[in-house]
Amino acid sequence: MGGVSTTEHAARLPHVPKQDRSRATRQRLLEAAVACLAEHGWAGSTVSVVAERAGVSRGAAQHHFPTxxxxxxxxxxxxxxxxxxxxxxxxxxxxxxxxxxxxxxxxxxxxxxxxxxxxxxxxxxxxxxxxxxxxxxxxxxxxxxxxxxxxxxxxxxxxxxxxxxxxxxxxxxxxxxxxxxxxxxxxxxxxxxxxxxxxxxxxxx
Known part of the structure; x- marks a missing residue:
């Protein structure tokens, strides 16, 4: 699947503390989820779709939100x-x-x-x-x-x-x-x- 992996994203931001990167990832996921839900409804808004829109891996999304x-x-x-x-x-x-x-x-x-x-x-x-x-x-x-x-x-x-x-x-x-x-x-x-x-x-x- 497309998108930027957590490792790749971290490599781009070597001077950003891990906690701040984690907070930024969580915020991107939340904003992407709302946008997907508004545009595609519940049926079309899977974790994979949201993760791709947020530019993170599906695994990173599930790390922040298990379900x-x-x-x-x-x-x-x-x-x-x-x-x-x-x-x-x-x-x-x-x-x-x-x-x-x-x-x-x-x-x-x-x-x-x-x-x-x-x-x-x-x-x-x-x-x-x-x-x-x-x-x-x-x-x-x-x-x-x-x-x-x-x-x-x-x-x-x-x-x-x-x-x-x-x-x-x-x-x-x-x-x-x-x-x-x-x-x-x-x-x-x-x-x-x-x-x-x-x-x-x-x-x-």
Whole structure:
């Protein structure tokens, strides 16, 4: 199979510590797995395909991730964490204009990450070995996204209905992401996001 072996790659980077090379290899595998899942779905995303895209051997991939399930759940989790970090970085001082925050949250549910996650969910519904890992992952990512939303929206969840309002926003964002999978839904999404921005301003005070 094509691709760069671990030995060859190490030879190219003689001054890079082994631990750093290992970390870089793991990151390339995770990014390649998400890209493959988004483009080819679960059936077309084998460990060999991901390893080739990442430029490493299949053995190197299995060293980092012993099973296919380990690789893909870790990949989606990794990019989800990256997106959460990027969202926080957009508003380094915390709470921001709520309309802008609503638009940024909706953006979390568009693009390759969400498409990859959908393929993973569909596979988990039929794969007993995969289902508990994906269920746990989604619960964790969902809690983190909710916490970020509460912080950025400066939402007081001690007030009645505020928690449900924030969760409703995230559910709406997920729905817009689904609608965008088949067709370019940008025009309608922009109008809906504008309306939700106004609603959040009114609901959160």
């Amino acid at each position: 296919r399930e380990d690789l893909f759940t870790a990949a989606v989790e990794y990019v989800a964490e990256e997106r959460s970090t990027a969202l926080r970085a957009l508003f380094p001082d915390g709470a921001a204009d709520r309309r802008v925050v609503v638009a940024a949250l909706v953006d979390l549910y568009t693009g390759p990450l969400f498409r990859a996650a959908l393929h993973l969910w569909a596979a988990a519904s039929n794969e007993d070995q995969l289902r508990p890992k994906v269920t746990e992952l989604e619960a964790r990512v969902g809690r983190e996204t909710h916490r970020i939303a509460v912080d950025l929206l400066d939402a007081d969840e001690s007030r009645p209905g505020v928690r449900e309002t924030v969760q409703g926003l995230l559910d709406m964002a997920r729905g817009l992401g689904l609608a965008n999978l088949l067709t370019d839904d940008g025009g309608r999404r922009e109008r809906v996001v504008g309306q939700w921005g106004a609603l959040m301003e009114e609901a959160l005070g």
